[in-house]
Amino acid sequence: MKIVIVGAGAVGVHLAKLLSRDHQDCVLIDANAERLADLDSKFDIMTVVGSPTSIKILREANVDKADLFVGVTPDESQNMNACIIAHSLGAKKTVARIDNYEYLAPNLKPFFEKMGINSLIYPEVLAAIDITNGLKMSWVRQRWDVHNGALVMLGIKLRETCEILNQPLRELCGPTEPYHVVAVKRNGETLIPGGNDELRTGDLCYFMTTSEYIPYVRKFTGKEHYADVKNVIIMGGSKTAVRVGLTLPEYMNLKIIEKNEQRCERLNELLLDTDAMVIHGDGRDLGLLQEEGIQNTQAFVALTDNAETNILACLTAKRLGVRKTIAMVENLDYVEMAESLDIGTIINKKTIAASHIYQMMLDADVSNVRSLMMVDSDVAEFVAAEGSKITKKPVKDLGLPIGVTIGGLVRNNQGILVNGFTQIEPGDSVMMFCHEHNLKNLEKYFKPSTIW
Numbered sequence: 001m002k003i004v005i006v007g008a009g010a011v012g013v014h015l016a017k018l019l020s021r022d023h024q025d026c027v028l029i030d031a032n033a034e035r036l037a038d039l040d041s042k043f044d045i046m047t048v049v050g051s052p053t054s055i056k057i058l059r060e061a062n063v064d065k066a067d068l069f070v071g072v073t074p075d076e077s078q079n080m081n082a083c084i085i086a087h088s089l090g091a092k093k094t095v096a097r098i099d100n101y102e103y104l105a106p107n108l109k110p111f112f113e114k115m116g117i118n119s120l121i122y123p124e125v126l127a128a129i130d131i132t133n134g135l136k137m138s139w140v141r142q143r144w145d146v147h148n149g150a151l152v153m154l155g156i157k158l159r160e161t162c163e164i165l166n167q168p169l170r171e172l173c174g175p176t177e178p179y180h181v182v183a184v185k186r187n188g189e190t191l192i193p194g195g196n197d198e199l200r201t202g203d204l205c206y207f208m209t210t211s212e213y214i215p216y217v218r219k220f221t222g223k224e225h226y227a228d229v230k231n232v233i234i235m236g237g238s239k240t241a242v243r244v245g246l247t248l249p250e251y252m253n254l255k256i257i258e259k260n261e262q263r264c265e266r267l268n269e270l271l272l273d274t275d276a277m278v279i280h281g282d283g284r285d286l287g288l289l290q291e292e293g294i295q296n297t298q299a300f301v302a303l304t305d306n307a308e309t310n311i312l313a314c315l316t317a318k319r320l321g322v323r324k325t326i327a328m329v330e331n332l333d334y335v336e337m338a339e340s341l342d343i344g345t346i347i348n349k350k351t352i353a354a355s356h357i358y359q360m361m362l363d364a365d366v367s368n369v370r371s372l373m374m375v376d377s378d379v380a381e382f383v384a385a386e387g388s389k390i391t392k393k394p395v396k397d398l399g400l401p402i403g404v405t406i407g408g409l410v411r412n413n414q415g416i417l418v419n420g421f422t423q424i425e426p427g428d429s430v431m432m433f434c435h436e437h438n439l440k441n442l443e444k445y446f447k448p449s450t451i452w
Contacts, residue, residue: 001025004051004066004091006082007073008035010099010332011123011357015070018358020044027061030073052082064090068091071409072121072358080117081105086143087116094201095119095357099239115264126356128164131326133400134345135252135299137214138324139223141345144379149211150415151408151431153182157342158203161222170195175419178213182206182433188336192405192433204320204339208407208431210415228325229298230253233257235283235313236304240328240349244301245276252271255292257283299324307331307338378440384448386426390445396420404442406429 005012008030016101019026020043029048030036036047050057052073063069069091071079076099083094098104098120103112112120133143141288142155160166164172171196173181184205191197199205209217218224230252234241237258245267248254254276267278281288283302294300300317302310307329307346325344329335337421338346385391390398395406395418406418409430416422424430432442 001063001067002065003027003068003070003321004029004058004063004086005062005070005072006030006037007071007079007097008032008047008273009072009074010330011072011354012070012227014332014351014354015038015072016043017355018354029057029061052078052390053085055085058082058086058089066091067093069094071095072353080115084116093118095133097121097122097123097353099124100245101125116141116417121353121356122238123327123349123353126352127240127347128247128326130242130352131240131301131345131346132247132249134326135229135301135324138229138247138298139218139226140223142206145211146408146431147410147413147415147429150215150410150413152209152211153206153407153431154209154214154217154222154417155206155222156207156217158199158201159222160200160201160204161225161325162199162221163222164199165201166198168196168198169193175421178417179207179209179217180407180417182208182405188340192403206433208417208433210408210417214279225297226345231293231297232293232299232301233283233289233292233317234299234301234303236302236328237263237278238303238305238328241303242267242270244303245271245274248274250275250277253277253338255279257281257288257292259283284309284316286316286320289317294322297322299326301326303328305330307334311338311341311343316340318343381440382427382430382432384424384426384430384446385448387448388426388446390430391428393423394420395422395424398445400445401442403434405433407433 003019004022004027005015006029008028012028014317016026016028026045027048028045029050029052031051033049036049040047048061050058057218063086069083069086071082073079079096083096087094094117096117101122103120104122137143141157144153149170169181181193183206207217232252232254234256237256241256245254256267256276257279258267259282261280264278279292300322302313304310308325310329314327317325319396325387327338327343328347329338330348335346337350408417408431409424
């Protein structure tokens with residue numbers, strides 16, 4: 001597959017990194033030569049210096065042969081114009097990063113497709129979805145629903161109260177257990193656990209389960225004492241904060257603290273139809289936080305444009321007794337540090353956007369892909385075709401590559417956890433958890449084949 005990306009910012013570079021491990025034919029274009037410096041040596045890609053809307057430059061990048069063209073510069077208009085030109089030059093599919101929520105209206109999709117823009121990506125909306133999902137479950141670091149919750153993946157930080165610590169997984173995760181441990185992040189390293197491995201205090205553990213057993217997972221991980229979120233304070237009135245305010249469940253009370261008075265007035269206009277309260281002040285002010293009831297707040301979300309401020313604010317909120325903290329950390333260099341400080345959930349809208357686009361690189365059989373930033377891994381949903389290799393033998397005899405595990409499958413809209421004796425059937429949607437492995441290499445297991 002040939003992919004052309006315009007914009008060597010955080011989204012474009014992260015996307016190029018994801019593609020380089022798949023050895024895709026990738027071209028990265030940017031007008032700033034310094035942004036492209038050394039990228040072609042770091043990643044297996046080609047770089048081109050020039051304007052993203054230059055027909056000459058796009059032809060030089062062979063955009064006419066592109067299976068996918070991605071516009072992710074900071075300029076919305078430039079991205080859209082580049083996609084329109086690329087489509088006219090022969091690119092099969094185009095994706096543009098935007099900043100205008102109005103463009104996401106479903107009734108406008110045919111309009112943009114007629115122009116030559118197949119998909120639109122609004123990173124703030126994607127980030128807000130992650131934040132809202134996290135607030136619905138205060139005891140979970142990361143949640144991913146598959147097929148409307150038929151399967152659920154939960155990322156949970158294990159504390160001393162967890163009931164399954166320091167025991168071999170073979171004694172815990174039997175064929176009848178309603179959960180499957182698919183990955184563990186420990187001391188900066190990712191582990192795909194085997195039967196002899198044990199879970200330890202401080203692990204960030206990823207469980208695959210079904211929706212009806214979420215309370216069971218909550219119990220044995222020792223999270224029952226975590227209060228459900230009812231009161232939320234957001235520091236920073238960003239676009240992401242607005243999207244959270246507009247999508248938050250009605251049973252949650254929201255306060256947004258913003259230090260810019262004009263922005264406060266704008267927030268009041270944007271959130272007019274909600275019960276959100278906008279407060280003019282500095283979210284780092286301890287007196288203000290106490291005055292606004294931080295002691296009765298179950299969740300604190302830091303969404304300023306400064307990563308250090310967000311990290312420190314979440315640490316402060318935790319010290320004041322807030323259980324659930326979420327920090328927007330846009331500087332990728334700070335992500336690992338933020339995780340080591342145990343400040344709670346980390347949100348990076350640029351990697352979220354890149355991961356969302358990444359799923360478009362894969363064949364149509366892959367209907368959902370999620371890059372797990374904190375564990376440097378992917379979860380992909382593959383559909384088993386009639387006669388595919390994955391349907392020929394029980395899971396234990398498939399010879400899956402090292403660094404790959406099956407978390408579960410969905411059959412007839414019902415979630416099923418997988419063990420070694422599970423027989424995958426045609427039409428099953430199978431969740432593959434991949435660590436340091438090429439997703440494209442897994443596709444051969446799911447395509448029609450007459451030879452094993």
